[in-house]
Amino acid sequence: MNQDELNNPTAPQHSLNAIAYSAIERHGIIGDRRTASLVASDGTLDWLCLPDYDGDIVFGALLDWGKGGCWRMGPAAMMHGEQSYDGETMVLQTAWKLETGKLVLRDTMLWPEDDRAPEQESCRVIVRCLKCVQGTARCEFFLRPGFNLDADASVSFTEHASGFSIRASECALRFWCNFPLQQDPTHLHGKIELSEGQEIWAVLETGATGHGWSAESARDAVEKGRIYWSEWLKRIHHAPREIRRSAMTVHLLTYAPDGCVVAAATTSLPERIGGEWNADYRLSWIRDTSLALGMLERLGDWKETERYLQWLRRQVSRFGQPLRVLYGIRGEKRMRQRKIKDATGYRHSAPVRIGNHAYNQFQIGSVGFLADCVWLYLQEGGQWRE
Numbered sequence: 387m388n389q390d391e392l393n394n395p396t397a398p399q400h401s402l403n404a405i406a407y408s409a410i411e412r413h414g415i416i417g418d419r420r421t422a423s424l425v426a427s428d429g430t431l432d433w434l435c436l437p438d439y440d441g442d443i444v445f446g447a448l449l450d451w452g453k454g455g456c457w458r459m460g461p462a463a464m465m466h467g468e469q470s471y472d473g474e475t476m477v478l479q480t481a482w483k484l485e486t487g488k489l490v491l492r493d494t495m496l497w498p499e500d501d502r503a504p505e506q507e508s509c510r511v512i513v514r515c516l517k518c519v520q521g522t523a524r525c526e527f528f529l530r531p532g533f534n535l536d537a538d539a540s541v542s543f544t545e546h547a548s549g550f551s552i553r554a555s556e557c558a559l560r561f562w563c564n565f566p567l568q569q570d571p572t573h574l575h576g577k578i579e580l581s582e583g584q585e586i587w588a589v590l591e592t593g594a595t596g597h598g599w600s601a602e603s604a605r606d607a608v609e610k611g612r613i614y615w616s617e618w619l620k621r622i623h624h625a626p627r628e629i630r631r632s633a634m635t636v637h638l639l640t641y642a643p644d645g646c647v648v649a650a651a652t653t654s655l656p657e658r659i660g661g662e663w664n665a666d667y668r669l670s671w672i673r674d675t676s677l678a679l680g681m682l683e684r685l686g687d688w689k690e691t692e693r694y695l696q697w698l699r700r701q702v703s704r705f706g707q708p709l710r711v712l713y714g715i716r717g718e719k720r721m722r723q724r725k726i727k728d729a730t731g732y733r734h735s736a737p738v739r740i741g742n743h744a745y746n747q748f749q750i751g752s753v754g755f756l757a758d759c760v761w762l763y764l765q766e767g768g769q770w771r772e
Contacts, residue, residue, distance in 0.1 A: 402528040402575065403464035404430045406451045407733045410655060414469045414478040415635070418495035419642035421510055422651035424448060425493050427469050427480055429460025429516075436557060436592050437510055439641070439648050439668045440715060443534050444557055449654055449738050450730045453539075455532025455554070459516045459588065461489055462524040462577060474630060475615040476638055477608065487521020487582065496607050498614055500642050500693075508593035513604050517585035525580055527565075527588070530573035533557060535729040535738060541572050548598060550574065562599040563588040623686040633685055636678045641715045645693030646670040647678055648715060656735035664735060666742045669721055671712045672698075672752040676759035683762040691763040696771075709756070711749045712742065721745045 408426035413433075416423050421441065424433035432447040432454070446454030460467070460482065467482040472492065480491040496511040516525060533539035533555035544551040549562035550569075565586045567576040578586065587601045597603065615634065622633050640647050650667035657663050679691045701717045702709065714721055721741045729738040764770060 402458055403462060403526060404428055404456065404458050404528070405464060405466070407448070408432070408466075410732075412466060412469075414471070414480070414493075415638065415651060416476060416478050416493050416495050416512070417498070417638045417651065418510060419498045419500075419638060419640055421495075422638065423493075423495065423512060424651070425469075425478055425480065427466040428464065429458050429467065429480055429491050431457040431493070431512070431514075433652060434512075435668070437508065438715060439651060442555075442557055444531050444554060444559070446532055446535050448652070449732055450532075450535045452730070453532055453535050453537050455530050457514075457529045457531075457590070459491055459514050459527055459586075460525065462526045467491070471631070472612070474619055474627075474634070475612045476634060477612060482523075484521070484523055487523045488519050489516065489523045489525065489580075490519050491516045492608070494608055494611055496611055498611060498638070498642065509591060510593060511589060511591040511607075513608055514588045515585055515604070515608075516580070518580035518582055520582055522579060522581050525578050525586070527563075527567060527576045527578070527586075528573060529561070529575070529590075531557070531559065535726050537728065543569050543574065545569065557592065559590060559592050560594055561588070561590050564601050621685075621687040621689070622682075625685050629685065633682055633687070636682060637690070639678075640690060641670075644715070644717075645690065645697045646713065646715055646717075647675040647694065649674045653740060654735075654738040655732055658735075659733050660735055662735075662737065664731060664737060664739055665744075666721075666723070666739050669712045669714055669742055669745075672709055673711075673749070673755045676752075676755035680759045680762050683759070683766045683768075686766070688763050688766045688768040691759060692768055695760070695763070709753065710745060711747050711752055712745050719745065 405428045412427040413424045421435055421438050423431055425431050431445055434445040435441040436444050445456055447456035467480040469480050472479050478493045482489045492515045494513055497506050531554040539555045542553045552559040565578055567574045587604050589599045589604055622630055648668050649671050653666035654664035682690050723741040723743040725737040725739055731738050
């Protein structure tokens with residue numbers, strides 16, 4: 387029995403070899419700067435909100451293994467792999483050394499640019515590629531969406547020539563892959579044995595009219611994303627690899643349409659396992675954003691701060707209302723807090739909260755952090771605009 391099972395002796399199991407409630411530190415993040423997803427080191431994508439960071443929870447097994455939904459690609463054996471990023475990009479790699487060979491899973495989200503082509507603006511696209519790089523490997527696929535951790539959420543699949551249309555309550559998805567799958571009422575699943583050099587591709591998208599995916603078009607789209615991150619990193623000067631990686635994470639958590647920064651991609655991960663202080667951090671705090679952007683400024687990138695200040699200026703009332711502690715990503719000022727009924731929480735650390743009542747607090751220190759951020763912005767070459 388592994389450590390995760392010891393920590394979760396009563397965790398329910400799907401009909402797949404996945405590790406329930408993988409340790410938080412055994413996750414990597416991918417994103418398109420509109421939303422983000424977490425991928426556990428066993429190959430399970432167990433967190434995704436659509437269409438944005440604060441949207442509906444479509445994959446939420448991280449917070450409720452039974453009702454949340456997940457998407458796994460990896461070895462048929464239940465095991466953790468080693469996670470890293472493919473060079474200086476946000477393409478997440480999970481590698482497994484098996485008795486018979488070696489597998490590598492690559493995960494990414496497409497089109498992280500500030501401005502997208504009109505036909506891509508509402509799209510959210512996840513691309514996954516599982517490749518056998520040595521020997522042979524028995525692999526497993528499992529996809530079951532959920533909807534806001536609701537036990538009564540309806541899920542349906544409609545197969546067509548180019549893949550599947552998926553409906554998870556109010557959320558419409560499209561799915562394509564280049565290998566055959568079996569369809570059950572609540573999920574898609576399949577098993578395949580790969581030999582050295584063979585790979586399988588899968589694409590999940592929403593807000594799309596259908597791109598006619600193929601392995602070639604998916605590979606090309608991933609490569610364009612790699613180029614984007616390489617180009618963005620040219621803004622960062624004289625920083626060691628670890629700091630550059632932190633800068634990329636801040637950039638990934640920047641809401642591209644406007645420029646605010648979310649404190650985290652998740653809600654309700656506990657401060658203590660079994661505890662109740664579980665907050666929603668998919669919001670933009672003045673303090674946290676100022677500190678994060680101040681770090682980017684010191685590394686040579688003050689453009690992010692310029693966009694944020696323009697966004698923040700639009701949030702201040704024309705009647706002179708002072709800045710709030712936090713805002714929603716679209717400038718919402720009242721992020722009322724509620725609990726999701728009957729959600730188990732991460733490793734039974736309930737409740738699961740949506741929204742954050744800290745919006746009503748008065749934290750004068752936030753203004754000081756913002757002032758430091760603005761001062762650095764001006765020192766690094768930014769221009770003050772009335």
